[in-house]
Amino acid sequence: MMADDTPLAALGRAMKARGFEYIGRAPDEWLEFHGAIKAAGAAHVACLAVDPSGLELPRIRVELPQGAPDVLAHIGADGHVCYAAKGSLVLDIFDIAGQTLACIDRAAEVLDLSLSGEMNKDLEDEFFAFWHGDICILDVYPGDPGNLDVLFAGRGDHDSHIAFVTNDVVRTRLKLKAMSLTEGELLAGAAFRVRTSAKPKPLQGAWPPPTVAPLLQWQGLLDPSARRNIERRLLVAYASGRRAALCVVDSPLTQYAFWVAFETANPPGRRSAADARVQLYASKAYPMIAVRMDDRYVTQRNAPGRPTLSGKKIALVGCGTIGGFLAELLLKAGAGLEDGELALIDPDILFPQNIGRHRLGLNRALQNKAIGLKEELAVGAPTANIRALPVKAEEADLTRFDLIINATGEEALGHYLTVTFARRGMFVPILTVWVEGPGVAVRGLLRDTVECACIRCLSELQRAPLYPVVNEPVPLELAGHGCEGLYVPFPASVSIQAACLAAEMVTDWTGGTPGPRLRTRVTRPGFTQAAPDADVARRHTCPACGT
Known part of the structure; x- marks a missing residue:
């Protein structure tokens, strides 16, 4: 059949010892063997087809005895034995003979249980x-x-x-x-x-x-x-x-x-x-x-038994490098469905040099980010209620939302929102997500009750950090040319990790398990997390939320 020192030669010898005869190559070049499999007190004629590369499970088909039920668990109409799901076994391409014999043994076990009626309950599942x-x-x-x-x-x-x-x-x-x-x-x-x-x-x-x-x-x-x-x-x-x-x-x-x-x-x-x-x-x-x-099933399919964002009114402030990716994750979690709403708020234009770390591409360059993102997302989620607001957050009515997400990276905006709501005697949960320095780490802070810390509570009055992000000094790195062209460089992979952290915190909040409300994910090698993830209490001396 083949040279004696190959894995396929070992397969031929092993199959012969098991009582199977090599027939030849199938039209798809798989190796075919005929023999018998013992099950339920009898020998059943069997045909095996073995992938010569060892990358696929052997196909095993048996001739069923007279009087066998027309429908058997794990046995197809043509006698094909479903003894293992694809991907459920780790295949060893260096021991094709051993894995084939193991598959024959498993098929015999399944056939025995099926013929004896012990697997009829599995008919429901398959x-x-x-x-x-x-x-x-x-x-x-x-x-x-x-x-x-x-x-x-x-x-x-x-x-x-x-x-x-x-x-x-x-x-x-x-x-x-x-x-x-x-x-x-x-x-x-x-x-x-x-x-x-x-x-x-x-x-x-x-x-x-x-x-x-x-x-x-x-x-x-x-x-x-x-x-x-x-x-x-x-x-x-x-x-x-x-x-x-x-x-x-x-x-x-x-x-x-x-x-x-x-x-x-x-x-x-x-x-x-x-x-x-x-x-x-x-x-x-x-x-x-x-x-x-249906939208409900598509949303719940990958998180069975967990609440989704369907029905929630969510305002995403900032449709830049974090917000663009985050908006898509929120949609996949159900935002904008079943009387819910996803509002995208950003007054800025997407410039071509920014697409290297943005959800949008060159086809949306020189367009408003909120409008471009809304149109882009609506293509894949046409039934979602997405609203684009090409204005500053200060100009939008944010009081009617169930959750506000600040993905701008602007700490001052977080202070402004906290103070504004406090002075009005109102409260709306706010999630802030940002990138630390040049992509050293990503962080998220959720303030879902008045007793939780706001973004200003994370530092002393003199701005010394109370919950340092990493143990090592965070470098100051800038790129670009001139005052207006300078920016903090970090790759799109960091933006995506920030978006993933925020999406995780939003779904936890929806599910009633919002803690820990301050979370950190270190993203650059050579740095280690300093302050552990925790629920941080409001500081009554805070100039933002302590008023």
Whole structure:
């Protein structure tokens, strides 16, 4: 098969010792072996395909015994054994033989447990491995009332169209535009949803259900109430003369869908209820892979069980090197959604020399930063409520926000905001985030109650720091030419770390765990953090918040 001193030669010898015969190369150049795997008290003919590079898990397929259920946990319809998820094992390209034998042992264990019925519970978790079909994208919040429409859309250079199910066509059209999709046919009211208390799992027998009759039988075994609702809604759709209907099922595990194409369009009032049922039961049913794209799910998907920024009114003051990146992170955490608002406040113009460490690029140069950032972010988040205010913070009404974020790097602005609110007898939580010196560290300070420290509380009246950032002296570094061209140099990676720190503190605040309210992240080698992260109390002698 190959030279004796190669890993593949060792693989051939190991497989032969295990009773597998080398057959040859598959069309994709993988090595094929035939043999047997012992499970459930019997030997099962098996075919193995091994990646010669060792970078992929071996493919293992077995011939199932007569009388085996048509649906088995971790066993595909063609006998393919799903014994490990991709990426769940560390592969060793220097020991292809050893890792292949280990995979055979694991596949035998899975096959044994599956044939004995001990893994049937796993059918719920891998339901979609058996529920194949076209993609159906859901732009509907679970539990939202109202009729559902089906909107077909696709790319101009493709014939196939994807079904989008929505209860707000205007909202979904904004998303289709952002996805560069061309809108096709709109079927108003062609979809409906049914809630069930049962987690879906495949039916032992013919699968997936080819027509409505076995589909309803399957649903009846899972949840009789849901089965009755599905049948009733399908009969209504059929009686109204529709050609088809799409059903979305809200289950405790996930959402799934199926499409029913009625065999004969039923003219309203032309058939009896009994005839309608006969025709409905014979109609073909097509499973659909439901993919959610509603804003709530997209926001919560990567932080399950944690509060998001949806519904919050947040003012981001400063759309520069920190604020630009931070605005995008806030959007991904839900800012501007579900009656929330993200206000971007900055009076300045983006000059070309600044794009090296800015979220915006050359296409936004010589534009107002707040307006350019709003337009740029709206492309990827068309349903978010983003407002651009190209004014100074002093000129904006900040009293109506749930949180103000000062990302300008201007300490004096923080003092001004604190004093202004105090003199008005008002309080709005303020998060300040900044870069220390030439990128030595990034810091964030949250003042979410009147007893918490403001930015001025971090130093004595003579401005000596009470909570030094690092143990080493912070260097004074300037670059540029002339008074107006001087700036403090640090790379975009530092700006991004400052934005990440601020986003972390905002989500913690939203989740009810705001501490520690003073946080530091050292970003330059050779420096060590001095003052530990902590909740800092207000200093009653502070000229800003002590008034």
